[in-house]
Amino acid sequence: MTPEAIAPVEHTHIAIVGAGPAGLAAAAEASRAGARVVVLDEQAVPGGQYMRRREPGSSAPPGRVRAEPQRLKERLLSELIIDRVEIRTETGVWGAFAGNVLALHTAGAVRFLRYERLVVAAGAYDRPMAFPGWTLPGVFTAGGAQALVKGYGTLPGRRVLLSGSGPFLLPVAEDLAQAGAQVVAVLEATHPARWWWELRHAWRHRDRIGEALHYLSALRRARVPVRLGHAVSAVRGDGRVEEAVITRVDDAWRPVMGSEETVAVDAVCVGFGFLPCTELTRLLGLEHRFDPLRGGWIPVHDTEMRTSAPEVFVAGETAGNGSAQVAVESGRLAGIAAARSLGHLSQEAAQARAGAVRPRYRKAREFADLMLSIFAPRPGIYAPVTDETVVCRCEEVTAGQLRRVVGTWRYDLPGVKGALRTGMGLCQGRICGRIIAGFLASELGYAEEEFGSFSVRPPLKPVPLGALAAMSFVEGGDEG
Amino acid sequence: MRVAALRGRVTAAANVTFEVDGRPVQAREHDTIASALLAAGTRAFRRTRRMGTPRGVFCGMGVCFDCVVTVDGVRSVRACMTAVRPGMKVETQ
Numbered sequence: 001m002t003p004e005a006i007a008p009v010e011h012t013h014i015a016i017v018g019a020g021p022a023g024l025a026a027a028a029e030a031s032r033a034g035a036r037v038v039v040l041d042e043q044a045v046p047g048g049q050y051m052r053r054r055e056p057g058s059s060a061p062p063g064r065v066r067a068e069p070q071r072l073k074e075r076l077l078s079e080l081i082i083d084r085v086e087i088r089t090e091t092g093v094w095g096a097f098a099g100n101v102l103a104l105h106t107a108g109a110v111r112f113l114r115y116e117r118l119v120v121a122a123g124a125y126d127r128p129m130a131f132p133g134w135t136l137p138g139v140f141t142a143g144g145a146q147a148l149v150k151g152y153g154t155l156p157g158r159r160v161l162l163s164g165s166g167p168f169l170l171p172v173a174e175d176l177a178q179a180g181a182q183v184v185a186v187l188e189a190t191h192p193a194r195w196w197w198e199l200r201h202a203w204r205h206r207d208r209i210g211e212a213l214h215y216l217s218a219l220r221r222a223r224v225p226v227r228l229g230h231a232v233s234a235v236r237g238d239g240r241v242e243e244a245v246i247t248r249v250d251d252a253w254r255p256v257m258g259s260e261e262t263v264a265v266d267a268v269c270v271g272f273g274f275l276p277c278t279e280l281t282r283l284l285g286l287e288h289r290f291d292p293l294r295g296g297w298i299p300v301h302d303t304e305m306r307t308s309a310p311e312v313f314v315a316g317e318t319a320g321n322g323s324a325q326v327a328v329e330s331g332r333l334a335g336i337a338a339a340r341s342l343g344h345l346s347q348e349a350a351q352a353r354a355g356a357v358r359p360r361y362r363k364a365r366e367f368a369d370l371m372l373s374i375f376a377p378r379p380g381i382y383a384p385v386t387d388e389t390v391v392c393r394c395e396e397v398t399a400g401q402l403r404r405v406v407g408t409w410r411y412d413l414p415g416v417k418g419a420l421r422t423g424m425g426l427c428q429g430r431i432c433g434r435i436i437a438g439f440l441a442s443e444l445g446y447a448e449e450e451f452g453s454f455s456v457r458p459p460l461k462p463v464p465l466g467a468l469a470a471m472s473f474v475e476g477g478d479e480g
Numbered sequence: 481m482r483v484a485a486l487r488g489r490v491t492a493a494a495n496v497t498f499e500v501d502g503r504p505v506q507a508r509e510h511d512t513i514a515s516a517l518l519a520a521g522t523r524a525f526r527r528t529r530r531m532g533t534p535r536g537v538f539c540g541m542g543v544c545f546d547c548v549v550t551v552d553g554v555r556s557v558r559a560c561m562t563a564v565r566p567g568m569k570v571e572t573q
Binding site: 044135137153425427430 | 536
């Protein structure tokens with residue numbers, strides 16, 4: 001069935017999926033070059049996660065560092081050539097048809113959009129880890145907790161513990177403390193020895209280091225202890241989070257026996273870096289490779305951010321974990337190249353514009369890779385997982401089931417899915433995929449990429465029945 | 481709980497009322513179902529089919545589908561991605 005048979009198909013030069021730093025930067029460059037652009041985003045306001053608006057009056061006036069995301073958003077929005085850019089919020093992409101057509105879902109209706117070029121800048125989400133008790137209400141991802149505070153002025157809890165790795169935990173802790181939560185501690189699993197050794201490369205990035213120091217001093221003022229080489233190993237409670245077990249971890253992040261201490265908390269926020277959103281790039285059948293440093297399976301792309309399909313570009317976190325700065329500059333490169341490939345820019349003009357972006361991109365990329373290598377999750381993080389620990393939240397599959405299935409036979413992720421239904425729930429393996437691969441890799445001693453990845457299928461996110469029913473209504477010609 | 485309530489300030493007026501399992505819940509404009517329920521002190525939004533264990537908001541950004549609720553008769557809607565509307569009828573699953 002062709003999309004035309006279902007609903008009218010709109011048309012644009014360049015479709016951009018994601019209105020975060022990368023998507024908006026791509027839209028700015030492409031529209032400046034003269035292309036018509038449609039930017040699609042699932043959220044209610046453009047900006048993505050990094051530039052999420054702050055709840056008015058929720059906290060003290062943001063300082064120099066905290067004002068940065070809003071300044072970036074204003075700058076990117078002001079760069080858009082408004083006549084040529086349409087930003088569609090609350091619009092999810094749930095499928096892709098042959099002939100460069102995206103299937104959209106917006107306001108309860110199904111729509112189709114044909115593009116000549118596509119930029120996928122779908123962002124990333126917190127990388128979760130399984131541990132006993134992590135399905136209890138009151139366990140949040142760090143990014144989810146920050147979104148609640150920043151976006152809606154709602155605290156995840158009164159007494160909050162943060163656990164994970166990477167610099168992102170610090171601004172989340174500051175947001176929570178500033179909003180009035182008692183942040184019991186920030187647990188950073190990485191050992192300081194790793195930092196000092198790696199940071200010798202960081203002299204070119206004094207501004208970024210300064211940002212981390214800003215957060216650390218803010219946390220010291222708020223009396224929030226930052227404990228290095230520690231992690232949460234279990235969460236307990238009757239129907240909700242009541243206490244958490246903190247352990248010291250060794251260099252491989254294995255819990256140190258006898259170091260357990262129990263703290264009373266009503267919320268635990270975890271974040272071990274991020275995972276790139278690659279559902280759409282995988283659905284499009286693009287070539288991917290496993291890059292353990294930049295978040296796992298990422299679409300292969302060249303220096304112009306062009307993927308294995310010549311009409312598709314990637315930018316930002318979808319192209320591999322980086323930072324907001326990496327996202328902006330990669331978005332610019334993708335926007336320039338997409339507009340150039342449609343003839344909106346001459347070869348020389350495109351080269352001049354991209355040439356101005358590249359040094360900034362490279363510098364940001366270098367620092368992001370340094371951070372990613374310092375804070376990369378280590379295999380011991382799976383050690384607290386018991387047979388009873390749920391690894392697939394949707395289908396409620398436990399580590400014990402997983403161990404039994406792979407005990408005599410080595411399965412890859414599609415094999416495990418067939419045997420246990422892992423990854424067949426509503427999240428389509430977004431949460432459990434890397435957990436299962438990482439857990440099995442640490443148990444069996446294989447490399448994580450050998451387990452492959454779950455296949456994706458449309459709809460990427462469920463489309464309400466009402467919207468599907470409306471498709472036949474639209475066919476009647478009442479819309480469009 | 482709300483940020484302002486904890487900091488001893490006057491909370492912005494709750495200006496949207498919606499229904500959860502037949503009970504009225506006060507929310508603020510721009511709230512999602514998830515942020516409004518958490519602010520009202522509700523942690524568990526549903527029970528799982530197999531083990532019957534409670535679940536609530538986990539990822540908070542539309543990825544994990546753990547916070548799904550029934551909204552005006554439509555099942556498995558993500559509470560964290562759905563803005564509250566006056567008179568909206570939410571049922572836990």
